[in-house]
Amino acid sequence: EPEVTQTPSHQVTQMGQEVILRCVPISNHLYFYWYRQILGQKVEFLVSFYNNEISEKSEIFDDQFSVERPDGSNFTLKIRSTKLEDSAMYFCASSETGPDYGYTFGSGTRLTVV
Amino acid sequence: DQQVKQNSPSLSVQEGRISILNCDYTNSMFDYFLWYKKYPAEGPTFLISISSIKDKNEDGRFTVFLNKSAKHLSLHIVPSQPGDSAVYFCAAGEYGNKLVFGAGTILRVKS
Numbered sequence: 001e002p003e004v005t006q007t008p009s010h011q012v013t014q015m016g017q018e019v020i021l022r023c024v025p026i027s028n029h030l031y032f033y034w035y036r037q038i039l040g041q042k043v044e045f046l047v048s049f050y051n052n053e054i055s056e057k058s059e060i061f062d063d064q065f066s067v068e069r070p071d072g073s074n075f076t077l078k079i080r081s082t083k084l085e086d087s088a089m090y091f092c093a094s095s096e097t098g099p100d101y102g103y104t105f106g107s108g109t110r111l112t113v114v
Numbered sequence: 115d116q117q118v119k120q121n122s123p124s125l126s127v128q129e130g131r132i133s134i135l136n137c138d139y140t141n142s143m144f145d146y147f148l149w150y151k152k153y154p155a156e157g158p159t160f161l162i163s164i165s166s167i168k169d170k171n172e173d174g175r176f177t178v179f180l181n182k183s184a185k186h187l188s189l190h191i192v193p194s195q196p197g198d199s200a201v202y203f204c205a206a207g208e209y210g211n212k213l214v215f216g217a218g219t220i221l222r223v224k225s
Contacts, residue, residue, distance in 0.1 A: 004157070031211070042218070043158065043203060048211035056211040091157045099207050100146040102160030 002026040006092050006106035013082050013113055021077045021109045023092030032075045033093040033103060034067065036060075043091070049075065082113045117141045118206050120216035129225045133191040137204030137216055140185065144206040148213065149178060149189045152201045161202075162189070194223045 005024040013019050025032050034046040047057040047067055054067065066078045075094075079086055089110050093103035119138045127133045135149075146165045150158035164171040164178045164187070171178050177190045191198055204216040 043215040045212040099211060099213050100163065102148055102163055105157030107157045
């Protein structure tokens with residue numbers, strides 16, 4: 001069964017450093033998403049991406065965050081200057097037709113900012 | 115942001131019995147609703163969805179019921195199996211891109 005692949009599974013970084021979280025969505029999917037889950041809290045929407053541009057973003061997704069689809073297969077989330085409160089599980093997801101028929105999520109990257 | 119609420123943090127059910135997971139929402143603009151299951155160290159897995167024009171959708175052992183007037187939906191799993199033990203998230207969205215997730219309910223199915 002096709003799956004969304006995320007790397008690395010765990011990333012530890014110093015506060016203030018830049019991190020790039022990588023995702024390979026399912027190949028025929030057109031919609032791409034990043035969500036995060038801070039430990040013990042809800043899964044929160046960060047950003048959606050379609051047709052090579054951001055289609056929607058949350059208030060969490062400030063100027064420190066950016067997304068890119070650099071080569072037609074990868075979908076990356078960059079955090080420019082990490083803060084302690086960025087520590088969370090970051091989930092990438094993709095869908096063929098939009099969210100109403102369900103996303104396929106990756107298994108997540110655990111980001112720990114120290 | 116409390117647009118989607120799952121008020122029961124956990125539920126324990128005997129194997130073979132029915133599991134009923136509940137979800138309430140406040141935003142009347144939501145057009146579709148979904149349930150996801152999540153095992154530890156994995157991402158959420160899509161289970162079943164329902165659009166706002168329906169009141170019931172069934173897929174095997176999983177049935178989702180939507181009561182729009184009460185802004186309430188529920189997921190029924192019957193019969194429950196030990197492998198169903200996981201965290202279940204309710205999610206909702208307007209026709210657009212993002213989903214709003216509830217906080218999740220931990221389901222434990224005892225054998």
